Amino acid sequence: MASLYLHIPFCKQRCIYCDFYFVTTHRSTRPFIDALLTEISLQGQAYGQEEAIETIYFGGGTPSQLSIEEIDLILKAIHSHFNMSDVDEISFELNPDDVDVTYLKALRQTGVNRLSIGIQSFSEADLRWMNRAHTSEQAMHIVDHSRQAGFSNFSIDLIFGLPTQTLQEWNETLQRVQNIKPPHISTYSLTVETGTPLYKRIQNNVDTAPREENQAALYQATMQALTHMGYEHYEVSSFALDGFRSQHNQAYWTHKNYLGFGPSAHSFWRQDDLHGNRWKNVSNLKKYIHHLQEEALPHSDTEPISKNELLDEYIMLRLRTLDGLDLDHIQRQFKLDFIGQKKEQIDQLLIANHIAISESNRLHLTENGFMVCDAVIGELLI
Numbered sequence: 001m002a003s004l005y006l007h008i009p010f011c012k013q014r015c016i017y018c019d020f021y022f023v024t025t026h027r028s029t030r031p032f033i034d035a036l037l038t039e040i041s042l043q044g045q046a047y048g049q050e051e052a053i054e055t056i057y058f059g060g061g062t063p064s065q066l067s068i069e070e071i072d073l074i075l076k077a078i079h080s081h082f083n084m085s086d087v088d089e090i091s092f093e094l095n096p097d098d099v100d101v102t103y104l105k106a107l108r109q110t111g112v113n114r115l116s117i118g119i120q121s122f123s124e125a126d127l128r129w130m131n132r133a134h135t136s137e138q139a140m141h142i143v144d145h146s147r148q149a150g151f152s153n154f155s156i157d158l159i160f161g162l163p164t165q166t167l168q169e170w171n172e173t174l175q176r177v178q179n180i181k182p183p184h185i186s187t188y189s190l191t192v193e194t195g196t197p198l199y200k201r202i203q204n205n206v207d208t209a210p211r212e213e214n215q216a217a218l219y220q221a222t223m224q225a226l227t228h229m230g231y232e233h234y235e236v237s238s239f240a241l242d243g244f245r246s247q248h249n250q251a252y253w254t255h256k257n258y259l260g261f262g263p264s265a266h267s268f269w270r271q272d273d274l275h276g277n278r279w280k281n282v283s284n285l286k287k288y289i290h291h292l293q294e295e296a297l298p299h300s301d302t303e304p305i306s307k308n309e310l311l312d313e314y315i316m317l318r319l320r321t322l323d324g325l326d327l328d329h330i331q332r333q334f335k336l337d338f339i340g341q342k343k344e345q346i347d348q349l350l351i352a353n354h355i356a357i358s359e360s361n362r363l364h365l366t367e368n369g370f371m372v373c374d375a376v377i378g379e380l381l382i
Helices: 030-047 068-081 101-109 122-132 136-148 167-180 197-203 210-229 247-253 286-293 308-320 326-336 343-351 367-371 373-380
Strands: 001-008 053-060 091-092 114-122 154-160 184-189 230-233 238-240 258-261 264-271 275-281 299-305 355-357 362-365
Touching: 001 247, 030 068, 030 258, 030 286, 053 068, 053 247, 068 101, 101 136, 114 122, 114 136, 122 136, 136 154, 136 184, 154 167, 154 210, 167 210, 167 258, 184 210, 197 247, 210 230, 210 367, 238 373, 247 308, 258 275, 275 308, 308 326, 343 355, 343 373, 362 367, 367 373
Parallel strands: 001 053, 001 258, 053 091, 091 114, 114 154, 154 184
Antiparallel strands: 184 238, 230 238, 258 264, 264 275, 275 299, 355 362
């Protein structure tokens, strides 16, 4: 089973923290749509019959900048070139200012059955600081609109750790979450990426960098509050009510094959259990369109992945999840006694209460371990 990701690069404006590829100046989406349909066709010829598709994800950028007709056209092209008999989840990212109930009802008719809503904050001051296009009022109403349109499966994104954000302010956000009870929540600690407006503002002393100790306190408050509300903390940044885990994201974390379409999109495909390939599309809309007008795939980087690299990726991805590392799987597939290989590091991490090993022979992070996830992963890579 494989997954598809579609990168829709259009945005109304740039958020202060964003380092994804996007464009804010475009007169028409049609050349991009034509190029995307060509890419779907070309990749369908190569991979369309190899594995059935399990999940599809429209990301970006801002997919809700597309019309319903364009979304329907894309999905029909995928149906034409890939085995869609086992598709269970089609997710669609949107911003609260782009859609109304009419748009959302029409979106459901295309086959989309899950939403990922970029709320980020319910605070007007935070939204203005982040340069988000929507208002706090729109943020508060979008969940009701989604339910009115018939979506029972949706997620909201929230960002914590803004430079001046207090624990009290974040707790007010978590209280709003309790009031609206979305099925799924993704919470992200604000990060400062090189080249973003936020990075430049910090360099110029306009803003201060987020404080690690404050972010840690807010993350701990998040874990405690959401688990108390009945959410399962099944991945470092992800919380779900029973039955509402993100199937598409789980495909990434379990190292399944996926194809990425659109500028800057990544792909991963195994040749066998011990070898694979990864590639990336050009991060330039004009170049992307030009390649596909010539019926050439718009790849910029391609790399083979060795056995050891696959193992490190397995460790890195699975340790982010509640399920953790299947030590028996590592022994079978990679012929490695992981406990023996990393005994010193594992013993230290057990003493620090950063990891635990279950009766089913799975090594996973504890709540303390989630707080220092990247450091733990660094200790356990081969």
